[in-house]
Amino acid sequence: MSQGNTMDDNEWPLYEVFIRSRAGLSHRHAGSVHAADSQMALDHARDVYTRRNEGVSIWVVKSSEIIASDPADASAFFEPAADKIYRHPTFYEIPEGVENL
Amino acid sequence: MYTQGLDQKGENAGRRLDDAGLLAAFQARIDAEEKIEAKDWMPDAYRRTLIRQISQHAHSEIIGMQPEGNWLTRAPSLRRKAILLAKVQDEAGHGLYLYSAAETLGTSRGQMVADLLSGKAKYSSIFNYPTLTWADIGAIGWLVDGAAIMNQIPLCRCSYGPYARAMVRICKEESFHQRQGFEIMLMLSRGSAEQKAMAQDALNRWWWPSLMMFGPGDADSKHSAQSMAWKIKRFSNDELRQKFVDVTVPQAEFLGIRVPDDDLKFNAQTGHYEFGEIDWQEFFDVLAGNGPCNRQRLEKRQRAHDDGAWVREAAHAYAEKHGQRAAA
Numbered sequence: 140m141s142q143g144n145t146m147d148d149n150e151w152p153l154y155e156v157f158i159r160s161r162a163g164l165s166h167r168h169a170g171s172v173h174a175a176d177s178q179m180a181l182d183h184a185r186d187v188y189t190r191r192n193e194g195v196s197i198w199v200v201k202s203s204e205i206i207a208s209d210p211a212d213a214s215a216f217f218e219p220a221a222d223k224i225y226r227h228p229t230f231y232e233i234p235e236g237v238e239n240l
Numbered sequence: 241m242y243t244q245g246l247d248q249k250g251e252n253a254g255r256r257l258d259d260a261g262l263l264a265a266f267q268a269r270i271d272a273e274e275k276i277e278a279k280d281w282m283p284d285a286y287r288r289t290l291i292r293q294i295s296q297h298a299h300s301e302i303i304g305m306q307p308e309g310n311w312l313t314r315a316p317s318l319r320r321k322a323i324l325l326a327k328v329q330d331e332a333g334h335g336l337y338l339y340s341a342a343e344t345l346g347t348s349r350g351q352m353v354a355d356l357l358s359g360k361a362k363y364s365s366i367f368n369y370p371t372l373t374w375a376d377i378g379a380i381g382w383l384v385d386g387a388a389i390m391n392q393i394p395l396c397r398c399s400y401g402p403y404a405r406a407m408v409r410i411c412k413e414e415s416f417h418q419r420q421g422f423e424i425m426l427m428l429s430r431g432s433a434e435q436k437a438m439a440q441d442a443l444n445r446w447w448w449p450s451l452m453m454f455g456p457g458d459a460d461s462k463h464s465a466q467s468m469a470w471k472i473k474r475f476s477n478d479e480l481r482q483k484f485v486d487v488t489v490p491q492a493e494f495l496g497i498r499v500p501d502d503d504l505k506f507n508a509q510t511g512h513y514e515f516g517e518i519d520w521q522e523f524f525d526v527l528a529g530n531g532p533c534n535r536q537r538l539e540k541r542q543r544a545h546d547d548g549a550w551v552r553e554a555a556h557a558y559a560e561k562h563g564q565r566a567a568a
């Protein structure tokens with residue numbers, strides 16, 4: 140994470156913060172915080188990202204633990220879905236007069 | 241997802257740097273108003289510009305806590321104290337959102353803090369002016385945060401996703417800052433003659449430095465053209481400054497205090513206020529480190545950093561010990 144050449148070799152690890160704004164909604168990425176451990180990451184996430192009641196639940200996860208797809212490969216990676224237009228309801232023609240379909 | 245993918249970026253960047261095709265594709269994405277995300281390919285200069293701008297922005301928020309923090313223990317009522325405390329805490333939060341956004345570009349928190357403390361990185365010139373009276377807290381919220389909002393709203397549409405998202409969050413909170421400042425000015429301007437004089441004095445001292453916050457005039461702004469092409473910037477310094485003057489002068493009139501500019505007049509044809517010449521020498525002097533409080537601000541930041549070292553080390557040691565216990 141840190142790129143060397145920092146003045147502090149002991150830089151706390153980075154955590155990504157996800158917040159559920161209210162029950163019924165998914166957690167959503169809010170930002171990140173540095174913390175020495177996971178409890179501190181939760182506390183910092185609360186102080187930094189929910190000062191105005193923005194959340195009812197917080198997830199934190201070490202940034203280094205996240206596995207992400209590579210944007211450079213995005214077109215090939217997502218290509219299999221591109222030509223399957225029959226997966227969308229608009230692919231099918233329904234004659235006029237047919238209702239509730 | 242923000243920073244961890246950056247490790248590979250350094251290896252790839254050199255190989256791809258000269259690829260004109262990539263550059264053209266990048267500009268095409270920008271022109272199409274697509275957002276650039278942390279792991280996307282970007283020109284080195286785009287990355288460097290953003291790191292410089294976002295980290296300076298973050299430093300400004302962090303140093304910006306000092307002039308207002310100066311009045312925390314002397315706020316005139318418990319209500320004002322609670323409000324000011326919340327505002328200063330917001331500034332810390334804004335600094336942290338922005339440091340996080342800058343870190344997605346491959347710099348580290350430690351590096352940015354080191355650059356601030358060594359004087360290599362700049363922060364907004366405005367925070368090198370002293371807060372002499374309580375009215376200054378009103379003037380800062382009203383004028384300084386007002387100018388910041390003018391600058392920051394277009395940044396919500398900046399081409400770099402993490403910066404734009406941080407700015408959306410910041411702008412939502414900034415509006416409270418400006419209103420609480422205006423409210424302080426309103427109370428003072430409706431108060432005793434002495435209080436009104438205090439409000440006027442604060443406006444006298446903060447007006448010109450606030451106009452300087454937008455940076456040099458367009459003719460002298462060295463980074464502007466490229467930043468506009470990259471859609472990091474949406475409006476020129478002079479355009480934003482004009483907008484600020486246009487909305488702020490009527491507010492001063494409402495308060496019944498006078499903007500300290502003999503050349504200020506409304507041009508009915510253009511619909512804009514014309515204002516006097518800014519003292520750019522003062523601006524460059526403050527930027528070069530010779531403002532009223534530059535040294536004091538950095539010394540205080542350095543002291544806070546040093547005094548906190550044992551806390552950071554202890555937390556680290558605690559985490560390590562617990563990690564070992566959990567593993568055992």
